Amino acid sequence: MITVITGAGGVGKTTVVANLAVYFALRGYNTLAFDGNVKLPNLNYHFGIEAPQYSIHSLAANPTLSIEGAVYQHRSSGAHILAGDPSLGHITNISPSFLRSVLRKVRNKYPVIFIDCSSGIPLDDLKIFEMASYQIVVLEIERAPIKSLPMFLESEVQTFEALGLRFNIDTFVVLNKVRNLMKTTGSVVEYIEDNFGIPVIGIIPYDGAIVESIQFGEPVLTYLPRSKAANAFKSIGELLEGVFEEHI
Ligand SMILES: Nc1ncnc2c1ncn2[C@@H]1O[C@H](COP(=O)(O)OP(=O)(O)OP(=O)(O)O)[C@@H](O)[C@H]1O
Ligand SMILES: [Mg+2]
Structure with missing residues (x-):
């Protein structure tokens, strides 16, 4: 399930x-978080991994290394992480086919990636889309003036919707950094669902807990499990779990 x-x-x-x-690791799924942002990787920092000794970049530089040896495990949830190395982002030219070959090798072990x-x-990552399900x-x-929201949504959602259609994958939308549950949020959800037929599966509030975490x-x-943002991630996780269950 990529x-x-x-x-x-x-x-x-x-x-x-x-x-x-x-979320998925805590629910008992063997889960992998994969840094596909190889030019500016930073997934490692979100898990407190300062400088990954082994990473997607070291695998690319030395194909004899084992992939499993480059996978970190997050202590409090059990989630697995295949990180990029921020110090090598600018010098390594990692090909999309390489990323795809790594994913091919790990996809059987991790039902959720x-x-x-x-x-x-x-x-750069289009080859990854060929393997994705969602x-x-x-x-x-909140990046656009309220009066320009329809135009903003047309361009943003359509761009990614086209990707989803091209690769025949199901698309979902998550709204993030929503402040004070703006009055417009409800109409934005409606607009996206009615005009594009894409479900909005979550609204994550702007929450200092995320910045702190x-x-x-x-x-x-896991850092502040009772924060508003954490609750939003739980609801998104529950919803996705229902969707994924058909395939896992
Ligand atoms: N719901 C939120 N509330 C408050 N701050 C948030 C929230 N979500 C993200 N942020 C802040 O926004 C910043 C960018 O988040 P993040 O790195 O996840 O974005 P990104 O889309 O991966 O960025 P990039 O395009 O650079 O890869 C983070 O530093 C984080 O502190
Ligand atoms: Mg990022």
Whole structure:
């Protein structure tokens, strides 16, 4: 079950990957969080891994290394992490086919895999999309003036919807960094579901607990499990679990 997480820069993709991986691991699934953002990797930091000794980058540099040897395990949830190495992001040219070959080798072991994609249309990662079953598009609706929301949604959602259609994968939307559950949020959900036929599976509030948890190096779901953001991740996880159950 490979799920790619897409969205514009800085909307919260890596945060979503880290917390959904933790959710599924806590629910007992063998889960892998995979850093597909090989040019600017940072999934490692979300799990408090400062400088991964073994990483996707070291696997690419030395194909004789075992993939399992490069997988970290998050202590409080059991989630597995195949991290990128931030210090090698700028010098290594990792091919999309290499990422795909790594995923092929791990997909049998991990029934649930979340992939953190690079921002925008992840052209480098398209080969990963061929293997994915689902796409979660993270949107930050407060980036556009309210009057421009329809146009903003048209362009953002359509861009990723096209990817989903091209690769025949189911697309879901998550709204992130929502402040004060703005009055417009309900109509945005309706707009997305009615106009694009894409389900909005979660609304994550803007929550200082997330900022703090990233600074601490522990996903909010285990760092502050009773925070509003953690509760939002739990509901998204429950919903997705229902969707995935047909396939796991
Ligand atoms: N719900 C939230 N509430 C408050 N802050 C948040 C929330 N979600 C994410 N953030 C903040 O936004 C920043 C960006 O999040 P994140 O790194 O997950 O985004 P990204 O989409 O992966 O970014 P990039 O495109 O750079 O990979 C983080 O530093 C985090 O503190
Ligand atoms: Mg990121």
